[in-house]
Amino acid sequence: MDQLAPERKRRRPRLRVDPSDLVVSVGYLALAVAVLSGQWRDTQSGYLIKSGQDQTMWEWFFAVTAHSVAHLENPLGTNLQNFPAGVNMMANTAMFGVGVPLTPVTLLFGPTVTFVLVLTLGLASTAFAWYWLFSRELVGSRLAAAIGGLFCGFAPAMISHANAHPNFVLLVLLPVIALLLIRIARRVTAVDAEKVKPRRRVRDAVTLGLLVATQIALGEEPLLIFALSFGLFAVVYYLHTPRMGWRVLRALAPTVALATVITLMLTEIPLWWQFFGPQSYRSIDHGPMGNDLKAIVQFPSESLGGIFQPGQYVAINDTEQNAYFGWPLLLLLIVTVALLWRDRVVRAAGVVIAVFGVLSLGAEAMLGKQPTGIELPWQWAEKIPLLNTVLETRLTMAAIPAIAAVLALATQRAVTAWRQSPVDWRPLAWFAVLALAVVPLAPTVLPVIERAPTPQFFADGTVRKYVSGGSVVLVPPPRPFEAQALRWQADANFDFPLAGGYFVGPTGAKKKGIYGPDFRPTTALLVGAQDSGVIPPIDDETRAQALDDLRFWEADVVVLPATKNSDVLRTTVSQLLGVAPRQVDDVWLWDVRPLREDSQPPQ
Numbered sequence: 001m002d003q004l005a006p007e008r009k010r011r012r013p014r015l016r017v018d019p020s021d022l023v024v025s026v027g028y029l030a031l032a033v034a035v036l037s038g039q040w041r042d043t044q045s046g047y048l049i050k051s052g053q054d055q056t057m058w059e060w061f062f063a064v065t066a067h068s069v070a071h072l073e074n075p076l077g078t079n080l081q082n083f084p085a086g087v088n089m090m091a092n093t094a095m096f097g098v099g100v101p102l103t104p105v106t107l108l109f110g111p112t113v114t115f116v117l118v119l120t121l122g123l124a125s126t127a128f129a130w131y132w133l134f135s136r137e138l139v140g141s142r143l144a145a146a147i148g149g150l151f152c153g154f155a156p157a158m159i160s161h162a163n164a165h166p167n168f169v170l171l172v173l174l175p176v177i178a179l180l181l182i183r184i185a186r187r188v189t190a191v192d193a194e195k196v197k198p199r200r201r202v203r204d205a206v207t208l209g210l211l212v213a214t215q216i217a218l219g220e221e222p223l224l225i226f227a228l229s230f231g232l233f234a235v236v237y238y239l240h241t242p243r244m245g246w247r248v249l250r251a252l253a254p255t256v257a258l259a260t261v262i263t264l265m266l267t268e269i270p271l272w273w274q275f276f277g278p279q280s281y282r283s284i285d286h287g288p289m290g291n292d293l294k295a296i297v298q299f300p301s302e303s304l305g306g307i308f309q310p311g312q313y314v315a316i317n318d319t320e321q322n323a324y325f326g327w328p329l330l331l332l333l334i335v336t337v338a339l340l341w342r343d344r345v346v347r348a349a350g351v352v353i354a355v356f357g358v359l360s361l362g363a364e365a366m367l368g369k370q371p372t373g374i375e376l377p378w379q380w381a382e383k384i385p386l387l388n389t390v391l392e393t394r395l396t397m398a399a400i401p402a403i404a405a406v407l408a409l410a411t412q413r414a415v416t417a418w419r420q421s422p423v424d425w426r427p428l429a430w431f432a433v434l435a436l437a438v439v440p441l442a443p444t445v446l447p448v449i450e451r452a453p454t455p456q457f458f459a460d461g462t463v464r465k466y467v468s469g470g471s472v473v474l475v476p477p478p479r480p481f482e483a484q485a486l487r488w489q490a491d492a493n494f495d496f497p498l499a500g501g502y503f504v505g506p507t508g509a510k511k512k513g514i515y516g517p518d519f520r521p522t523t524a525l526l527v528g529a530q531d532s533g534v535i536p537p538i539d540d541e542t543r544a545q546a547l548d549d550l551r552f553w554e555a556d557v558v559v560l561p562a563t564k565n566s567d568v569l570r571t572t573v574s575q576l577l578g579v580a581p582r583q584v585d586d587v588w589l590w591d592v593r594p595l596r597e598d599s600q601p602p603q
Helices: 006-011 019-035 037-041 054-070 103-109 111-137 142-154 156-161 173-190 198-218 220-237 242-276 293-297 304-308 327-339 344-359 392-420 425-441 462-466 485-491 521-532 540-553 566-577 593-598
Strands: 046-048 364-367 370-375 448-450 471-474 504-507 512-515 555-560 582-584 587-591
Touching: 019 037, 019 111, 019 142, 037 046, 037 111, 037 448, 054 103, 054 111, 054 485, 103 111, 111 142, 111 173, 111 392, 142 156, 142 392, 156 392, 173 198, 173 220, 173 242, 198 220, 198 242, 220 242, 220 344, 220 392, 293 327, 293 364, 304 425, 327 344, 327 392, 327 425, 344 392, 392 425, 462 555, 471 540, 521 540, 521 566, 540 555, 540 566, 555 566, 566 587, 587 593
Parallel strands: 471 555
Antiparallel strands: 046 448, 364 370, 504 512, 555 587, 582 587
């Protein structure tokens, strides 16, 4: 770190912006727009089909944040879904770091524009930030740095998350934090640490604290993965010069300690709310979420290689194709790391790739979705607090900048060799094999479909006539696999709260996190009727339970929009409530305010 590209640092001022920087940044932005062009062409009704229900959830996060800011309400929690208990927004990766400043965009153009804007700028800015680090601290060739940045911003995992997860796409601050730490380490080791001016230490600490606090507001899980991988990289980098490593650690400690205090001062209220506030949870059990061994050698679905050479589908889902590097790139990496092993950066990067690659496989190695019986280190690592909330498949993302660094260093050597001898065949050979390795990973345009329009009952505000402080209960209530009602609520300007929803919240006495609310008996009954197309048996006990659930939800109105097996659902609800619905606009509804009030037990 303290010795990266020393010749180049003396040759070029650190803050100089070359025309090549502008060309690279425009290129990254153009590629990001192209990848998301389907969504950009239709921000009114377009929907990234491979997002599942996650796009709906993220758009709701941005919309409800803007609503809270506009109405001067606390954005850290809301009861607009999962009424009346509500949702802990800090425990749900709401990305206040962009949701709050982009409030004007959300209010003027809608949450879909905010969603696709964050994804687009996330891909481009993350690529450029890593390019900037590589070009200023690692290599002298802007071409080499551009290749490294390109891989960091548009690696298979980044494109996969661009379907639905802006918190794993907008990673621009991570390389900025790395760059700051590298420069602080160099500064304090270039002279005696005691000679560094206190004012400079404080300025570095404030900058670092602000960056980390902002990253917490963008995404804590990526920050945790980055911190672990950067720490491992630093340990291996200084392994053969332990005295220098100890000197760097001692010199960095005061600055990092002060930065930690500043970070906690800036984030203490949001973090308290996240871990101890209403609807907080202690941990979340995702179940086995490791990468399949086949995933490592296959091409991602949204790539040229995935089109022409698709493999067995072994991903957790379409938004978690984190390890699809393809066999050509893996082969190239193995050979390159072996040839450049003497380089400290390559050696450290290689260890990061290997360690986090193994951890990402989970507690037991899987091959073609079949267990192999081979136990892996994650079975112990997942018991560590905080780590047990991470989806282990995402640990592969720690390897992305490490792979990029290896590719950038190898490209730098090829460029240097070509400049020294234009007839040397080795640089051409490198670029040829590099192209064979990365071109199959070139991303394709993410597919978009037309989403169903919001029912007129919600879109034109008719719903307001039927809500007086209670909730709207959809038939069946929204849940993680069917969350489109969140969009309807946003389109209705949040004029009503919803029972159910799509979020992470606590369940049981131990407050373990789960996706969505606990299934009430009436929810289970309605979901079963919708899935089966059969009216379930209804008796007095079932009716009593339905009334209990309506009281639990503090329901004002039950609404049945056009949906699968709607006739079966209409009959089921009518039998449950003992009253017939009436059609208003394009929905059937039961005004249950009198029914719920009449069923209240005597005080």
